[in-house]
Amino acid sequence: MNARTDTHLSALSPTAALRALREAPPLVQCITNAVVTNFTANALLAVGAAPAMCDIPGEAGLFSGIADGVLVNLGTPTAEQRDAAREAVRHTSRWVLDPVAVGVLPVRTALAAKLLEHRPAIIRGNASEILALAGEGSGGRGVDATDGTDAAAGAARALALRAGGVVAVSGPVDLVTDGERVVRVHGGDALLTRVTGGGCSLGAVMAALLGVCAPLEAAVAASALYAVASERAGARSEGPGSFAVAFLDALDAVAAAPAELDARVGDAVAAR
Amino acid sequence: MNARTDTHLSALSPTAALRALREAPPLVQCITNAVVTNFTANALLAVGAAPAMCDIPGEAGLFSGIADGVLVNLGTPTAEQRDAAREAVRHTSRWVLDPVAVGVLPVRTALAAKLLEHRPAIIRGNASEILALAGEGSGGRGVDATDGTDAAAGAARALALRAGGVVAVSGPVDLVTDGERVVRVHGGDALLTRVTGGGCSLGAVMAALLGVCAPLEAAVAASALYAVASERAGARSEGPGSFAVAFLDALDAVAAAPAELDARVGDAVAAR
Amino acid sequence: MNARTDTHLSALSPTAALRALREAPPLVQCITNAVVTNFTANALLAVGAAPAMCDIPGEAGLFSGIADGVLVNLGTPTAEQRDAAREAVRHTSRWVLDPVAVGVLPVRTALAAKLLEHRPAIIRGNASEILALAGEGSGGRGVDATDGTDAAAGAARALALRAGGVVAVSGPVDLVTDGERVVRVHGGDALLTRVTGGGCSLGAVMAALLGVCAPLEAAVAASALYAVASERAGARSEGPGSFAVAFLDALDAVAAAPAELDARVGDAVAAR
Structure with a gap:
């Protein structure tokens, strides 16, 4: 679709994004899984945002109209959460879809297909989940990424074009694409995969x-923040x-002093 | 209603209250939100109490008759939790109502009105929530306190008289009133507002x-304990x-050696 | 039933069990209570396993056929979780039943009786819960063990024979029996009872x-790991x-270097 490669299409600044967040703390609604609610709320508070886990029918739709950003994470999708997500x-x-274990499990897979019609601004997952959501993979056995990030590059681009949003594939090197441009974010610490909630809270941020x-910019900035913060934590x-x-x-x-974040972002290149 | 001001009406001793708790650990039932269940249970265990998150219909009513104290927190009120709370x-x-985000969101607001008829011993919230529950404010945008503690003093007193219990308004200075007397509790560390569950677990304690x-005495003692413990934690x-x-x-x-708590409590003065 | 006592029936090696786990990380499905989901997932990740809290109807049965091990913990059994557990x-x-507060509360007590028909490989609880499940005790007032481990030895043996599986009674000394043999595991730190999720995550491991x-072997190995790890943590x-x-x-x-675990396991002796 676009023959140019390695062309610099834009300058993205996680540093500027984080400064803007700290100046005007956003209210973030999370419809997320039972395993990571606490860690996710604490990650949002640490970054400087105000979390609200408003996830019941009759309130979720009202609140999403007030919130500055919304996360829909399909990790433990009870019937009420599924209704709340649709609302x-x-x-x-301004919402993020995190399709946890889509492709493996039928209830959330059907829900994800339905939610996609409402065009998430960002879809964030590991390579297996993105492949499954794009219709190109099995989805692995759960939350593990059994496929590599690069293996999902084509699927991510196709999914971004189809869904009309940005797709972020988390892995040793994060890959973010809007279907036209691809940005890679470098760094991070493997210990982030040894605790639950690393990826889920990244979607919330x-x-x-x-x-x-x-x-x-949002997907890239959050990925850069997580790369730097996890390295810092790993060292301590x-x-x-x-x-x-x-x-x-x-x-x-790091969110309070985000100067070093921009260096983690590769150039935005045209998607191939 | 009462023209006297600055009259010392009683001596309250958080130190004595905590000593009594450690001698006879109470069993505490929590019907609380999904974000803070773990932190709340750990806070109760740390204080010396025995937590039990018994929150399903068919068990909640039975258990509240056994428990020494009950918390009903409206943070993520699923249908089953709403039924359990009514039971x-x-x-x-001996129950505490924590009306999280009441005034903003309709399902919990209706539930709170219904629960109030059963006369909670204590209502604990931030200023925005107390104003909303008293019918005098908008309730803010969620769990944030967008109103100051003092701004809620009149509403707290009116709510206490109407509900027939004690109202505790959490903030930089905590305000506790039974409608006749007002007690202020001093101290604390702002980091307690940067993690989720500070206020929710305070209601459980x-x-x-x-x-x-x-x-x-219970509301004042818990507030004093939180003020001192959060300062100690902030320093470390x-x-x-x-x-x-x-x-x-x-x-x-601090709960094991509570001698310093009494100093944090202002004199009980007549509510104006 | 068996007159022999103090006869060595087998050699159990937690050290070998943990080494096998690290070499082939198992996928573990948890249907567990809202209080401990996060801690349980993190305990499984720390040990080296891959957790998946798949607990809704329509997915739970499918996933248990894929998972290498399944935990069913009855701590906060919502209607959906009860259906998921039955599925x-x-x-x-390869599943573990943790009958939290069985005997005290009717909904989970009825569910536990039904689930027992499907022969759990392991039943893990404190002495009060095992006594209640065996029909010999009151179940205490919740998650507290109000009965001693030894007091439950007979009930544990009877329950193991009736249910056709292993029964593990957690306490200062852990007792594990298959109805024929009894193994005791020594050590541990009392602080493990001062945080929520110690016992629940043990069942997951x-x-x-x-x-x-x-x-x-699984029940003994997990108990030995918890004894050594809690002592190590207590010292720090x-x-x-x-x-x-x-x-x-x-x-x-400890899971990465489990050499010291075998020393915590008493000889397997014939149950009396």
């Missing part, structure tokens, strides 16, 4: 950043328990 | 203290992640 | 080990908050 996405365009910048921890604690400290510290 | 409050008078003392942490950990350590340490 | 146990024999060894913490963090670090460290 919420009708009243906002992307939703927070939708309150202050465009989808591509003795295992997964102390890592999770140090990571929340680091999210706060 | 629970029929079988106990008030419920625990209902097992060993009267509502006004590097950010919100390490603060939450240090806060649980501090709750245990 | 899950029909498609696997037993489910993980069902992916690599037999039920008796200042209270319950820092203990929980250090415990996750210790689970990782």
